[in-house]
Amino acid sequence: MKKTFPLSKVYGLLEPGPVVLVTTAHKGRANIMTLSWLTMMEFEPPLIGMVMSDRNYSFAALKATKQCAINIPTVEMASRVVGCGNTSGRKVDKFAAFGLTPRPAKYIDAPLINECYANLECRVTDAHLANRYNFFVLEVLKAWIDPACKNPRTLHHLGKGRFMVAGRTITLPSRMK
Amino acid sequence: MKKTFPLSKVYGLLEPGPVVLVTTAHKGRANIMTLSWLTMMEFEPPLIGMVMSDRNYSFAALKATKQCAINIPTVEMASRVVGCGNTSGRKVDKFAAFGLTPRPAKYIDAPLINECYANLECRVTDAHLANRYNFFVLEVLKAWIDPACKNPRTLHHLGKGRFMVAGRTITLPSRMK
Numbered sequence: 001m002k003k004t005f006p007l008s009k010v011y012g013l014l015e016p017g018p019v020v021l022v023t024t025a026h027k028g029r030a031n032i033m034t035l036s037w038l039t040m041m042e043f044e045p046p047l048i049g050m051v052m053s054d055r056n057y058s059f060a061a062l063k064a065t066k067q068c069a070i071n072i073p074t075v076e077m078a079s080r081v082v083g084c085g086n087t088s089g090r091k092v093d094k095f096a097a098f099g100l101t102p103r104p105a106k107y108i109d110a111p112l113i114n115e116c117y118a119n120l121e122c123r124v125t126d127a128h129l130a131n132r133y134n135f136f137v138l139e140v141l142k143a144w145i146d147p148a149c150k151n152p153r154t155l156h157h158l159g160k161g162r163f164m165v166a167g168r169t170i171t172l173p174s175r176m177k
Numbered sequence: 178m179k180k181t182f183p184l185s186k187v188y189g190l191l192e193p194g195p196v197v198l199v200t201t202a203h204k205g206r207a208n209i210m211t212l213s214w215l216t217m218m219e220f221e222p223p224l225i226g227m228v229m230s231d232r233n234y235s236f237a238a239l240k241a242t243k244q245c246a247i248n249i250p251t252v253e254m255a256s257r258v259v260g261c262g263n264t265s266g267r268k269v270d271k272f273a274a275f276g277l278t279p280r281p282a283k284y285i286d287a288p289l290i291n292e293c294y295a296n297l298e299c300r301v302t303d304a305h306l307a308n309r310y311n312f313f314v315l316e317v318l319k320a321w322i323d324p325a326c327k328n329p330r331t332l333h334h335l336g337k338g339r340f341m342v343a344g345r346t347i348t349l350p351s352r353m354k
Contacts, residue, residue: 009336015213016333016341017194034353036192039216041228041310049226049312051218075347082349129306133218133314135226156193156333156343159186161351164193166333167344170252172259174338176211 002103002119005143010046011177013072013118013143014038016166018154019081021071022052023102025110026061030102032094032113033058034085036157038070043177046140048122054134057089062136066124067108070138071116075153075165080115082161107141117149179280179296182320187223188354190249190295190320191215193343195331196258198248199229200279202287203238207279209271209290210235211262213334215247220354223317225299231311234266239313243301244285247315248293252330252342257292259338284318294326 005013014020022033037051048070052059062068073081080098087094095102095111102111105121112119121144126137156164182190191197199210214228225247229236239245250258257275264271272279272288279288282298289296298321303314333341 012334012336012339015194016335017192037216037218039214039226039228041214041312047310049216049228049310051216051226078347078349082351082353085353086351126310133224133226135218137310153344154341157189157353158193158346159189159354161349161353162189163347163349164331165344165347167330167342169335170255170340170342172255172338172340174259174263176259176262176334176338177336 002144003147005118005145007046007140007143008044010120010140010143011040011043014040014048016154017156018072019157021073021081021084021113021116022058023069023071023110023113024058024061024065026065030095030111031058031061031089032084032100034081041137048138048140050136050138051134052136062124063127063130065109067110068122069105069108069110069112070120070122071113072118072154073116075155077115078155078163081155112144117146117152119144179321180324182322184223184317184320185221187297187317187320188217188220191217191225193331194333195249196334198250198258198261198290198293199235200246200248200287200290201235201238201242203242207272207288208235208238208266209261209277211258218314225315225317227313227315228311229313239301240304240307242286244287245299246282246285246287246289247297247299248290249295249331250293252332254292255332255340258332289321294323294329296321
């Protein structure tokens with residue numbers, strides 16, 4: 001079971017650069033896209049900058065509905081993450097094809113992926129750079145986390161199917177947020 | 178000694194989400210800033226979207242000179258990375274304070290940090306979102322890498338001085354770039 005996660009701490013989930021699964025829903029069809037091109041833009045409310053290529057089936061859904069969920073997978077899901085990246089929602093129902101469980105979101109129509117350890121419900125707040133750079137500014141409306149997942153082994157794409165898996169954690173005295 | 182690195186492969190350095198050290202030079206002063214908020218935006222020529230808070234001393238230099246270098250450190254440099262994040266170039270010469278070696282760049286005036294395993298020489302190509310979001314679009318003009326560093330233990334910020342250190346690498350059959 002997921003529990004609610006404070007919006008003030010969302011940056012700590014995305015700053016390390018994990019591969020994410022972006023879910024959308026449009027015209028009765030839910031879809032999943034594997035994506036690595038995103039960054040935090042503001043702490044609270046959390047803003048995220050995300051690049052989604054217009055070659056992807058999800059692009060039209062994101063632009064039309066102005067909603068998506070960012071779901072963060074761990075290494076146990078690696079083959080499904082790659083599967084979602086190598087297929088198109090034009091042809092494949094990815095939830096069915098990869099055995100992923102959609103869970104209703106609270107504020108958006110796009111489903112959350114239950115197998116991911118964290119889920120962020122987002123709405124597009126700025127699409128000015130969507131035409132030029134496929135760049136969207138998202139606001140996180142609600143965040144969920146699996147409290148049992150203390151040390152998530154996130155995936156970090158190195159290109160062409162190579163992934164770095166999150167390693168050990170170190171702590172240094174710091175005044176940085 | 179660094180060697181030149183193909184621009185077509187730069188995305189593989191930044192996609193995994195490492196903490197970076199951004200160098201600038203302005204009015205005769207070089208500076209270093211620790212930063213995690215950046216994303217790839219295009220493969221080639223490589224475009225990077227980067228958020229640099231206007232509270233930082235480096236912000237004015239970046240805006241005025243439209244140049245910076247993105248230097249990627251590894252875990253051996255962790256205390257210096259945090260040191261650069263906890264001090265301001267207004268008061269501290271960070272190269273001197275943290276024993277970092279400036280190396281001249283080829284295309285820009287900002288120095289590269291020799292201790293970092295990779296260095297990207299960048300120019301600002303779009304600052305339309307700088308006022309609203311502190312967001313800059315950078316083009317990588319030249320990339321350098323340490324060929325001896327086969328398995329870089331990059332740092333990935335989790336918040337408040339906690340870092341994930343890059344772990345093992347896995348490879349899955351993939352058609353993704």
